[in-house]
Amino acid sequence: MTINKEKNGTALTVALEGRLDTTTSPKLEEELKAELPGLTSLVFDFSKLEYISSAGLRVLLGAHKTMTKQGEMTVTNVNEIVKEVFEVTGFSDILNIK
């Protein structure tokens, strides 16, 4: 998985390319841990994300909890597979998906 970051002041866009799973989630978690302090806007661009497993959901939930306290988090360009995972797990009710 490739993580592309674009920062603009306290706003960060994270574009993921590939698969967010057991193997790649720790990498994202680590990147976010370093970036989240002081952020007011976090946008995930999933246009090139193939799929997400529960390991990826765990990282998104953690980021969502942090961002709720200090700003907002949005998930964009979700494909059919990822959308299904969000719906089945109830994450579509938790996350702000556009």
Add this chain to the structure above:
Amino acid sequence: MSEITLAATTENIGAVTAFVDEELEKVDCPIKAQMQIDVAIDELFSNIALYAYENGGDATVIFDFADGVVSLTFTDSGKPYDPTKKDDPDTTLSAEEREIGGLGIFLVKKTMDSIDYRYEDGKNILTIKKTI
């Protein structure tokens, strides 16, 4: 039918996925079903890698395809564990109340046609099936 046996580690999830993807391509599996199966592999193989053994061990994944149905069987010799018995998570809870435990197996149940567990000859044998 073909199979792969390797050390049950999270590092080997990629190798199992590559093995299964190659088989799925041979049977012209639609991309959506392939992605769902790949997610199932991530959930099930990581479960074995993280919880089956105290001091490491092997796991075998058998691929089979018949009458339009893909079946994957995961076998390990670790401690007996039936993931199908795990309670489904409450997917209506808020972000603060949410727990991730159990979400993976729940996802597999929802996206595959069936998931069956048996314990035989000291082995955990878990089979998932998906019509493609």
